[in-house]
Amino acid sequence: MGSLNVMKHAMVPVHRLVPENEEEKILESLGTSKNKLPKILKSDPAVEQLIEISGDIKEGRMVEIERESPTAGISKAYRLVVKR
Amino acid sequence: MMRKGISKRVGSITFSYMSPEEIRKLSATKIITPDTYDDDGFPIDMGLMDTHLGVIEPGLRCKTCGGRVDQCSGHFGNIELAMPVIHVGYVKEIKKLLRSTCCECGRILMTDEEREEYISSIKHLKHLGGDSLDMRALTKKISFTAQKSSVCPHCEAPQLKIMLDKPTTFREDSRKLTPKEVRVRMERIPDRDLIPMGMNPDVVRPEWLILKVLLVPPVTVRPSITLESGDRSEDDLTHKLVDILRINQRLRDNRDIGSPQLIVEDLWDLLQYHVTTYFDNQTSGIPPARHRSGRTLKTLIQRLKGKDGRFRQNLSGKRVNFSARTVISPDPWLSINQVGVPMRAARELTVPMKVTTENIEVIREMVLKGPEPFDRGKYVPGVNYIIRTDGRRIRLTETNAETVAEKLEIGFTVERGLMEGDVVLFNRQPSLHRMSMMAHEVKIVPGKTFRMNLAVCPPYNADFDGDEMNLHILQSEESRAEAKVMMMVQEHILSPRFGGPIIGAIQDHITGLFFLTYQNPLFTRREVVSIFSNLVIEKYPESVTLDDERMWRGKDIFSTFLPEDLNTEFSSSICENCDVCKGIECDKDAFVVIEDGKLLSGTIDESAVGAFKGQIVDKIARDFGTDSARLFIDRITRLALGVITLKGFTTSIEDEDVPREAKKQIKDILLEAEDEVRKLAQSYNDGELEEMPGRTLKETLEVMAMQRMGKARDNAGKIASKHLGMGNNAVKMARTGARASMLNLTQMAAALGQQAIRGERPSRGYEERTLSHFKRGELGAEARGFVKSSYKDGLNPVEYFFHSMGGREGLVDTAVRTSRSGYMQRRLINALEDLMVYADESVRNPADTIIQFKYGEDGVDPMRSIKGKAIDMDDIITDLKAFKRGGK
Structure with a gap:
């Protein structure tokens, strides 16, 4: 029995692991640095799901969250993966 | 003022604990005696009021720095504890x-x-x-x-x-x-x-972390006060320090003479108690230290903590100067962004004016007139104070006005009284949203109350049953400019709360405009003159000639105040939501169409100009600017008052009269419903009721009974409203949205209906029954809070009791809700107060960490949004239609 895949749930927005070579470009476009990003726990169910797909995710990697919104169309947010 | 060059900058601050050495180094003197003053009333050396710790009495000099009362802010002392605590x-x-x-x-x-x-x-x-x-x-x-x-x-x-x-x-x-x-x-x-x-x-x-030395705060932190009788009263902290010193001394003596271990330990514990309560007198597990009178002492933690603590009382909020507070009263002759300030307040409140080469003669003229000038009985601002370049304040009086005026120099500051047109802040507590504090222009009025236009009542949530409001006078050019641009009432017509107008017509305004526009009535010349005598108009309404007489149509009169290229359509509040909407052809005159600033059809009521709902106000504020919106509101409210004054308007209990046959019908409906509920209860008792999914049998019964009773009231209401037509003033108010609702009328005319406690029929009280008048286990309508009477008929005692239960719940709910939401809001404010939206639309905190990548994830300013949405397609389409017609 596989555990629940939260990513498939309608209420969970699309999570994507940002490839390391894209990180710098995104940070520059946001005008910020990694330590100023909001955080996401490595133990977050969504991140755990990402780990299942792409193998271990080290602390300090970035996750992109794509949300659909009635007013903004698609809004992107970024999170820094941290361990508690 | 010239900004001095900043030579050093604080890079970081480290908070840490104090070492005993540091305390000793900081200390100006060691404190050993618990006594404070000698017989002559002078502070004792090495006592708690030692002048090394600063001075609180004028005339004395601090022994540490030599400063006087106002120069020396005090120095710390120390107590060497006999044993660590x-x-x-x-x-x-x-x-x-x-x-x-x-x-x-x-x-x-x-x-x-x-x-x-x-x-x-x-x-x-x-x-x-x-x-x-x-x-x-x-x-x-x-x-x-x-x-x-x-x-x-x-x-x-x-x-x-x-x-x-x-x-x-x-x-x-x-x-x-x-x-x-x-x-x-x-x-x-x-x-x-x-x-x-x-x-x-x-x-x-x-x-x-364990104390060997205790830091003693300067006397300026714990000043003693001299009572009228000449007795000295010491501060709570001093009292506590006296206790500590006494026990400390006894402990030292007992330890030194080699008293039994038990005695020493008891004293040690006592010292621990005193030191503990000195820091925090509400430590759980120990009794708080008390004053002789039985009052608990206010020690260090108590000075800082809670609503009366230093932070919330003195730092987050302060008492301010240049402010006034008094009762408010309504004044329809003021514009929405004016505030009427009584003359007495205007004389007392001042605005500083810098004397320059440009204005020196004007100001000299003002100073010459003294503090309370009049011009042929009319108010003229006076001058209260002159502040010289050396910072000295001179109070202006009738007698010294001439000499002071002569000595006036460039660089002086003159504090003049309020003038018409001054920008001030007006506020009503509780200040729950930004519209609770808006900038108004001053208008000097007689009397003793602040006056305001009625249309600004909704944002302040003010009424005139004794409400008081605050006025703050801005003291600098920057603040005045900022307030004028950002805080003026007209800038707040659109609310960020729901992306619509919060300022607009209320009550009589709506009724008045309804009379003006519903069914497009005709007005005679005399009537139009009477209506227009209330306002300044720029253009005249078109007239029609009927039977050789010039007449004016209400909708044309209203159109006079609409911008020329306004196009919009929507349904009025009086719209009955017919199955098929006839649009402009509506026979109830409930569909508003405005083409090129002309009201072609529809009734102007709450959904056109009302606060919270007014679509015309909304559109004008958005498309024609806040100034036009302000003028529009000012004019149509006065117009409405003109109309309603002309027509006259009243409502009485007779408005809730319904014919006898209707009464009978209503009674039948209610009896039938009661009967059905009785049957429901019967089938429940017989076990014939079927459970609804996810509910128990009992719950099923309750839900069905509630539904049935709700339906009964609605039906009764329908019968009542059938007999209460648009000719009824109470109905006019309810339908147009001026005041009350059809439900209110139903409850007055037909029946109150089912009373509910926590959303359910009342069920508690006595054993298995609500009141002792009923049989145990009775589940019928009457026994469970159904009120058949109307407010007009009056309730029977049982109904009255159930109604009171519902009413009490409402009161308790509001009390609980306000306190709870207040606390939630406080926590939100504290959490969000220093977040900022940056130029790239990101929301960040002062540490520059990102909270939101784009404000609200869509970057939409809720105030400029249309009911929370970024664009309104319907609106764009009407505009396009107008364009096709050959408009602009």
Whole structure:
């Protein structure tokens, strides 16, 4: 029995692991640095799901969250993966 | 003023504990005697009021710095404690340290390798931008893991469980640890072992958590007051320090003469008690120290904490000058962005004016007139104070006006009274949203109350049953400019709360405009003149000629005030939501169409111009600017008052009269419903009722009964409203949205209907019944709070009781809701107060960390949004239609 895949749930927005070579470009476009990003726990169910797909995710990697919104169309947010 | 060059900048601040050495170094004098003043009333040396600690009496000089009362802010002293005591504020840290270190060797209860690993994980967290909260969580976790080991990995000594007897006593397996022993243990902990436990050994040592020396605050912090009788009354802190000194002395004496251990320990505990209450007099587990009168003492923590503490009382909020407060009253002759200020207040409140080469003669003229000038009985601003370049204030009086005016120089500041047109802030508490404090222009009025236009009542949530409001006078050019641009009432017509107008016509305004526009009535010349005598108009309405008489149509009169290129359509409040909407052809005159600023059809009521709903107000504010919107509101409200004054309007209890046949029908409906509920209860008792999915049998019955009763009231209401037509004034108010609702009328005319407690039929009171008049287990309508009477008929005693139950619940709910939502709001404000939206639309905190990548995830300003949405397609389409017609 596989555990629940939260990513498939309608209420969970699309999570994507940002490839390391894209990180710098995104940070520059946001005008910020990694330590100023909001955080996401490595133990977050969504991140755990990402780990299942792409193998271990080290602390300090970035996750992109794509949300659909009635007013903004698609809004992107970024999170820094941290361990508690 | 010239800004002085900043030569140094604060890079960082470190908070730490104070070492005994530091306290001694800081101390101006040692305090040894508990006495304060000698017989002549002079402070005793080395006493608590020693002049080395600063002075509070005028005339004396501080022995430390030589300053007088206003020059010397005071100096600290110190008390050498005979025996060490535990600092209440630090018990948690001490407990953590005791538990996670070895009782023998003082090392942290983990191997060196583990320790180094944790140190590097702390460094890593810092690197990733962890804040103090993250840090606290991590070090807490580390200490917790250390506490788990029962044997020291360094010296193999077994570890006993350390318990804390609240508030300040530590026990190791029921053996009491004296503060002295605790201190020795703290001293043994090596520097490097402190890092994993969250302490920085560069600035702090754990033994400082146990007090050997007590810092005595300067006398300026705890001034004594001299009563009229000449008696001195000391501050609570001084009282507490006297207690500490007394016990400290007795403890020292007893220890030195070698008294029995028991006596010394008792005194030691007493000293601990006094020092504990000196810091926090509400420590749980010990009785608070009291004044002779029985009042609890206000010691250090009490000075800071809570609503009356330093932070919330004196730092987050302060009493201010240049403000006034009085009762408010309505004044329809004011514009919405004016405020009427009574003359007495205007004389007292001042605005500073800098004297320059440009204005010196004008100001001299003003000064010459003195503090209370009049021009042929009319108010003229006076001058109250002149501030010279050296900072001296001169109060202007009738007598010195001439001499002061002569001496006026460039660079002086003159404080003049309020003038018409001054920009001031007007506020009503509770200030729940930004519209609770808006900028108004001053208008001087007679009387003693502040006056305001009725259309600004909704944003302030004000009425005139005795409400008071505050007025603040802006004191600088910058603040005035800023207030004018951002805080003027007209800038707040659109609310960020729901993206619509919050300022608009209310009550009589709506009724008035309804009379003007419903069914497009005709007005004679006399009537139009009477209506227009209320306002200044720029253009005249078109007239029609009927039977050789010039007449004016209401809709044409209203159109006079609409911008020329306004196009919009929507349905009025009176719209009955027919199955097929006939649009412009509506026979109820409920569909508003405005083409090129002409009202072609529809009734102007709440959904056109009302506060919260007014679509015309909304559109004008959005498309024609806030100034046009302000003018529009000012004019149509006065127009409405003109119309309603002409027509006259009243409502009485007769408006709720319904014909006898209708009464009969209503009664039949209610009886039928009652009967059905009785049947329901019967089938429930017979076990014939079927359960609804997810509900018990009982719940099913209750839900069905509630539904049936709701339906009964609606039907009764329908019968009643059938007989209450648009010719009825109460109905006019309800339908147009001016006041009350159809439900209110139904309850007055037909029946109150089912009363509910927590959304259910009343069920508690006596055993298995609500009142002793009913049989046990009775489930019928009457026994469960159904009210058949109307307000007009009056309720019978049983109904009255059920109605009171519902009413009480409402009261309790509001009381609970306000306090709860107030607290929630306070927490939200504290959490969000210093977030900012940056130029790239990101929301960040002062540490520059990102909270939202784009404000609200869509970057939409809720105030400029259309009901929360970025664009309104319908609106764009009407505009396009107008364009096609050949408009602009």
